[in-house]
Amino acid sequence: xxxxxxxxxxxxxxxxxxxxxxxxxxxxxxxxxxxxxxxxxxxxxxxxxxxxxxxxxxxxxxxxxxxxxxxxxxxxxxxxxxxxxxxxxxxxxxxxxxxxxxxxxxxxxxxxxxxxxxxxxxxxxxxxxxxxxxxxxxxxxxxxxxxxxxxxxxxxxxxxxxxxxxxxxxxxxxxxxxxxxxxxxxxxxxxxxxxxxxxxxxxxxxxxxxxxxxxxxxxxxxxxxxxxxxxxxxxxxxxxxxxxxxxxxxxxxxxxxxxxxxxxxxxxxxxxxxxxxxxxxxxxxxxxxxxxxxxxxxxxxxxxxxxxxxxxxxxxxxxxxxxxxxxxxxxxxxxxxxxxxxxxxxxxxxxxxxxxxxxxxxxxxxxxxxxxxxxxxxxxxxxxxxxxxxxxxxxxxxxxxxxxxxxxxxxxxxxxxxxxxxxxxxxxxxxxxxxxxxxxxxxxxxxxxxxxxxxxxxxxxxxxxxxxxxxxxxxxxxxxxxxxxxxxxxxxxxxxxxxxxxxxxxxxxxxxxxxxxxxxxxxxxxxxxxxxxxxxxxxxxxxxxxxxxxxxxxxxxxxxxxxxxxxxxxxxxxxxxxxxxxxxxxxxxxxxxxxxxxxxxxxxxxxxxxxxxxxxxxxxxxxxxxxxxxxxxxxxxxxxxxxxxxxxxxxxxxxxxxxxxxxxxxxxxxxxxxxxxxxxxxxxxxxxxxxxxxxxxxxxxxxxxxxxxxxxxxxxxxxxxxxxxxxxxxxxxxxxxxxxxxxxxxxxxxxxxxxxxxxxxxxxxxxxxxxxxxxxxxxxxxxxxxxxxxxxxx
Amino acid sequence: xxxxxxxxxxxxxxxxxxxxxxxxxxxxxxxxxxxxxxxxxxxxxxxxxxxxxxxxxxxxxxxxxxxxxxxxxxxxxxxxxxxxxxxxxxxxxxxxxxxxxxxxxxxxxxxxxxxxxxxxxxxxxxxxxxxxxxxxxxxxxxxxxxxxxxxxx
Numbered sequence: 001x002x003x004x005x006x007x008x009x010x011x012x013x014x015x016x017x018x019x020x021x022x023x024x025x026x027x028x029x030x031x032x033x034x035x036x037x038x039x040x041x042x043x044x045x046x047x048x049x050x051x052x053x054x055x056x057x058x059x060x061x062x063x064x065x066x067x068x069x070x071x072x073x074x075x076x077x078x079x080x081x082x083x084x085x086x087x088x089x090x091x092x093x094x095x096x097x098x099x100x101x102x103x104x105x106x107x108x109x110x111x112x113x114x115x116x117x118x119x120x121x122x123x124x125x126x127x128x129x130x131x132x133x134x135x136x137x138x139x140x141x142x143x144x145x146x147x148x149x150x151x152x153x154x155x156x157x158x159x160x161x162x163x164x165x166x167x168x169x170x171x172x173x174x175x176x177x178x179x180x181x182x183x184x185x186x187x188x189x190x191x192x193x194x195x196x197x198x199x200x201x202x203x204x205x206x207x208x209x210x211x212x213x214x215x216x217x218x219x220x221x222x223x224x225x226x227x228x229x230x231x232x233x234x235x236x237x238x239x240x241x242x243x244x245x246x247x248x249x250x251x252x253x254x255x256x257x258x259x260x261x262x263x264x265x266x267x268x269x270x271x272x273x274x275x276x277x278x279x280x281x282x283x284x285x286x287x288x289x290x291x292x293x294x295x296x297x298x299x300x301x302x303x304x305x306x307x308x309x310x311x312x313x314x315x316x317x318x319x320x321x322x323x324x325x326x327x328x329x330x331x332x333x334x335x336x337x338x339x340x341x342x343x344x345x346x347x348x349x350x351x352x353x354x355x356x357x358x359x360x361x362x363x364x365x366x367x368x369x370x371x372x373x374x375x376x377x378x379x380x381x382x383x384x385x386x387x388x389x390x391x392x393x394x395x396x397x398x399x400x401x402x403x404x405x406x407x408x409x410x411x412x413x414x415x416x417x418x419x420x421x422x423x424x425x426x427x428x429x430x431x432x433x434x435x436x437x438x439x440x441x442x443x444x445x446x447x448x449x450x451x452x453x454x455x456x457x458x459x460x461x462x463x464x465x466x467x468x469x470x471x472x473x474x475x476x477x478x479x480x481x482x483x484x485x486x487x488x489x490x491x492x493x494x495x496x497x498x499x500x501x502x503x504x505x506x507x508x509x510x511x512x513x514x515x516x517x518x519x520x521x522x523x524x525x526x527x528x529x530x531x532x533x534x535x536x537x538x539x540x541x542x543x544x545x546x547x548x549x550x551x552x553x554x555x556x557x558x559x560x561x562x563x564x565x566x567x568x569x570x571x572x573x574x575x576x577x578x579x580x581x582x583x584x585x586x587x588x589x590x591x592x593x594x595x596x597x598x599x600x601x602x603x604x605x606x607x608x609x610x611x612x613x614x615x616x617x618x619x620x621x622x623x624x625x626x627x628x629x630x631x632x633x634x635x636x637x638x639x640x641x642x643x644x645x646x647x648x649x650x651x652x653x654x655x656x657x658x659x660x661x662x663x664x665x666x667x668x669x670x671x672x673x674x675x676x677x678x679x680x681x682x683x684x685x686x687x688x689x690x691x692x693x694x695x696x697x698x699x700x701x702x703x704x705x706x707x708x709x710x711x712x713x714x715x716x717x718x719x720x721x722x723x724x725x726x727x728x729x730x731x732x733x734x735x736x737x738x739x740x741x742x743x744x745x746x747x748x749x750x751x752x753x754x755x756x757x758x759x760x761x762x763x764x765x766x767x768x769x770x771x772x773x774x775x776x777x778x779x780x781x782x783x784x785x786x787x788x789x790x791x792x793x794x
Numbered sequence: 795x796x797x798x799x800x801x802x803x804x805x806x807x808x809x810x811x812x813x814x815x816x817x818x819x820x821x822x823x824x825x826x827x828x829x830x831x832x833x834x835x836x837x838x839x840x841x842x843x844x845x846x847x848x849x850x851x852x853x854x855x856x857x858x859x860x861x862x863x864x865x866x867x868x869x870x871x872x873x874x875x876x877x878x879x880x881x882x883x884x885x886x887x888x889x890x891x892x893x894x895x896x897x898x899x900x901x902x903x904x905x906x907x908x909x910x911x912x913x914x915x916x917x918x919x920x921x922x923x924x925x926x927x928x929x930x931x932x933x934x935x936x937x938x939x940x941x942x943x944x945x946x947x
Contacts, residue, residue, distance in 0.1 A: 008898050011897065011898055015897075051901055054900075054901070055900060058807060058808075058809075058810065058900065059807075060807075060822075079934050079935050080935045083905070083931075083935065084901065087901060087904055087905070094815050094816075095815055096815070096817070115934070117927075117930065117931045117934055120927075123912075124908045124912055127912050127913040128813070128912075128913070129815070152927070155917055155918065156912060156917065159912040159913045159915055159917055160912070160913070162913055162915065163913045166913075188919050188920060189917060189918045189919060189920065189923065192916060192917075192918075192919055193915075193917065196915050234920045234921075234922055234923075235919055235920055237875065237879075242919050243872065243875060244872065244875070244876075244916045244919045245919055247869055247872050251867070251869075283871055283874055283875065284871075284875055286871055287869055287871035287872040287874075287875060290869060290871055291869050291872070322838075322839065322840040323840055323841050323842060323870075323871065323874070324871075326840050326842055327842075327870060327871060357836075357839070358836075358839045358840045359839070360839065360840040360842055360843055360844070361840055363844075
């Protein structure tokens, strides 16, 4: 066993180790020696050994075997051993260790020690690692020390009390009277401790806050003393007298003046004085000014004072020191909601800060700029934000992109500007945008019907330049697929005309399909777009056919499935191709979440499709099938129901609307079940026209539940096909439609169609129902509505 | 203040003071993150950063980085002053302090810190008072040592 070396020699030995391995060896040897030494009792070098152990601990090596030694050393009568023992306790013991309880008694004894330095060690350790139980045990001691001891101990006891209050909230009551008394001390250390303690008490307990409001005049007095007094060498920092105490008093005043007119009035003069007199050339002065500004903005200050505060922030913004500008922007961010106009005045400087080199400043400037965007400055702000986006650090890109989108959505002056902006963002930062951007953009494009030509030209050009940005490529493919005919027509009012041949377009799409950089989703988009073009172009349909058939043997299962189905569309169902690939209607914008829920709002609830579609496959065997929209978008009421609805291709996440007949939501997958037989309740005829009759019967299921059965029959001479019913009810009533038994009504009443509707009326409102009847007869689509105000059997 | 760390330009920790209870794992994570974040900053950048829910204030003095983690209501500019005051105290005590002084006398650095801050708050606002208490405590230690006739380390 090697003899233990004094602390500094050990440190030297560790530092001279050249490799990590060597260092570990030295440390292991030393630790072994230390452990052996700990086992021997009453060793003269105990404090050395513990100090060595603490050094080793700081390097990151385990040192838990020193915990008991700490406990022993704390109990030693020698000051040097106590000192190192308490240091060890603070470093090795925390409240989670069991050994920490063992020192409670030692701390208690040392708190009453005759020597103040021993007392201070105990106080310091308690404030550092005291657990809740220790705090509860020793709180009365601390209170005693707060009242009757010298200022050296009082200031330490005050901060120890702060720790106790943080750990055990209830003990706050115990310290309140002593804290109040401490405010009349002269010693700055004690005053500071008292202010911190009062702040802590007021933050935690509103009643204590009320009681301490009476101290506002005293605090104002103390503060005035500090601000006006002459030079005091003991507390001066660059011309400011005790800035630490000033800032803490200001913070306490903030808490006391919040939401209280009287207290705020009492401090108005003082705050004005501090704001004007404090020297702002050094950081110290600015620290005090900063705290003053925060206080003024938070209490009920008079308007002149508020203006003064915002002006100070404006001055900060122009300061050369980056730290000050950063602080200014943080503070402005806090008030941008309430004092929006005041902050707007400094918009120019803030936007300039976007160009600062420093990452922290840039981040603050971005947050603040996004908050300052409004309808009047949208164009200029967006220009700056887009410039920022092209050169901003990668960690801010996503935030900047989504902030730009939000701003564009709220304040876009025109649709064309909106689309341009989104395209710009996609070209610069396409990789960092959120996933919903693609469907949102597509929906925006379909809504701007006058701009289809312009959009598709622009997107086509963007596609030619760069196919790496997946979101952009996806949107471009979709648009080319939808509006390819406009692209090929050549002329467009908004942009210069360019001649695009069909081959060019197909080349572009094929490049996307074959490129390594395209993700599977993008290739899906491209394939579908190619397919859609088959109805929009005239010459190269064969080329399309060959592309599609090639992908029939693609490794990617999704692409393969699409290709095979498109192929089938060419071969077996060519007569339907035109209808299937028709132009998509305007997509209804749902709430941003595009949730599936059954809304209680009065909506036209679609009949769930007889055959539910899952995934993105297209092809229905019968023409009357409807695609079940995974996202449950409810259909637009303005579209007429078409006999063969325009089925659209859908990519994951793309909201799909099929000719206004969006399927029911996922919950209605259950609609595939056979409808229950008609209840034997009294039937009432509610609609009779052109031979179509609709009868209604209902049966009460529960206190608020009702099952309604609608039966339709056709007494005319001609057949009726694609017969559908839609129903709407008042807001508080819930509606659930089951699958109809069928959708064709042969002539002369040969067969009937039954539809069951389940209603839930928890609020017992007057039950009414509006039913829309739609069908096709002899090639003509007919629609009619009937209002049902009374229900039989109710 | 939640914590105060001192580390060298190579990322070696020289002092760690935790004002709130953290587990060993959390402490290691904080140290790792702080060294990574602070050492990556270019020379003349802003002294403040945001990390999780804390504001980080750091200042470089010669070869040592002083890094403090602040809560939401703490004043950042004042914390810069706190760090500066601590450096002044070390300087006064050691006489032209350098990193080696803090390495070889780390326990003294802790004692000085404990006379200046407690529980994350400033305890003594007067520089002179801290210096006086350190001197008296050291004297006490020496006299006790002499009384017990054992060498001071």
